Amino acid sequence: MVDLEMSNDVTVTLPRIQERIPTVVVDDAHVVYRVHKGAAGNSSPVAAFKRMVTRTSAPNVRVVNAVRGVTFTAYRGEAIGLIGTNGSGKSTLLRAIAGLLPVERGAVYTQGQPSLLGVNAALLNDLPGERNVTLGCLAMGMSPAEVRRKLPEIIEFSGINQRGDFASLPMRTYSSGMSARLRFSIAAAKQHDVLLIDEALATGDKAFRKRSEQRVRELRESAGTVFLVSHQLSSVRDTCERTIWLESGEIRMDGPTAEVLAAYEAFTNGK
Template sequence: MADTERVPTVVVDGVHITYTVLDGRSGTRRVHAVKGVSFVAYRGEAIGLIGSNGSGKSTLLKAVAGLQPVERGQVYTQGQPSLLGVNAALMGDLTGERNVILGGLAMGMSRAEVRERYDDIVEFSGINEKDDAVSRPMRTYSSGMGARLRFAIAAAKSHDVLLIDEALATGDARFRRRSQRRIDELRAEAGTVFLVSHSNSTITETCERALWLEAGTLRMDGPAREVVAAYEEYTGAGKHPQT
């Protein structure tokens, strides 16, 4: 894509995020989760976020989605970012079928759109491959089945910005391939996709760009394979404890 055609969809400008957590010794303590992070994402990009546990990846994703306030700096987005999944709309005592309807509505689809895409959502999720799981309450699903259904609901609709946190880590290789193809389609529809994953191979297979966060700071931003290689060298050298 030529530089003249690059359309920014997310601008993160010097963002700092802190929050308070309970501490058994002092009662509460402040955590500085994201420290002065800046980057620009463009339409049609798939961007992976990598880093150690507790490095601020999911916190940053929530800030882009508008679900986590920032203490300093600014987050600018084009349209309404959608964070996968739709946990607030999915209810354990309702069947998968009812949750597909509620989840689709929560993602901004009309009832007609949900009806039109219902069969594709269920087929994509793979939850009915062994039994009629879609007619059972979601509380009977494994965590992987629930995550696959959430991904299928979110991916049924095009998004200006779609934020995915570990969704591709669920399911078998066939589901991951389906998910990666759908991400490619979403990008082709002029969307931007962010993916947080602990699977470096998933990042390199799905994304052409990666952001490496470590201890709340942006260590590297560049081609996914180069960033993943630098991260693997860093972690393999034992230069910091794994958390």
């Protein structure tokens, strides 16, 4: 390598001024799902009881290896796109990074507490949007004073009041796009060390997508790391400079977005 040849040079041995600070280190992580298929076929209550007594696992539990030996390091200020075909383990990997799924083998190390922002982040649908904002912010650990200050900002950003006063209506009256926008706005209101976004930018109209992509860039500049799972390659291209391509739970490619996307597009078109 070039560094080795020039190791006698004074300029190289000087301590590097800008050391890259890792925020997420994934070390040979394996994630396994145990899926209960429910009471299928030959499962009589007697057989179930026998299994409980003898402590053997039910035959209708299937083991799915969703992530198989993934290793990478993410640094502060990076925005990383995760792409791959359906069922390639992208969302599972995000959940493992967020600490919501245990790794079977290997380890995931993170700085601070990563926040996972998904479109299925359920809030209380019987309550007005405003109350959900308050609850969501408190759940992220904000103080009541901070929540009061940020509330109008969040409502404004989500744009749910564009067609009348929807903030005071129960969330069950919202369209799916509106509630996804509100959820994104709540999660994006806080500074996260590591923000994991799962398909959240896909919902919402074009104007909101522009705004949210802008917000992701801001979050990143304020010294966080952003992971973005998306099937919309355009939003990966616009927000991320590094992309990891997962296929069947393994890393197929990890590098600059343009290169990885080109290879991925060739792969999916060739299929």
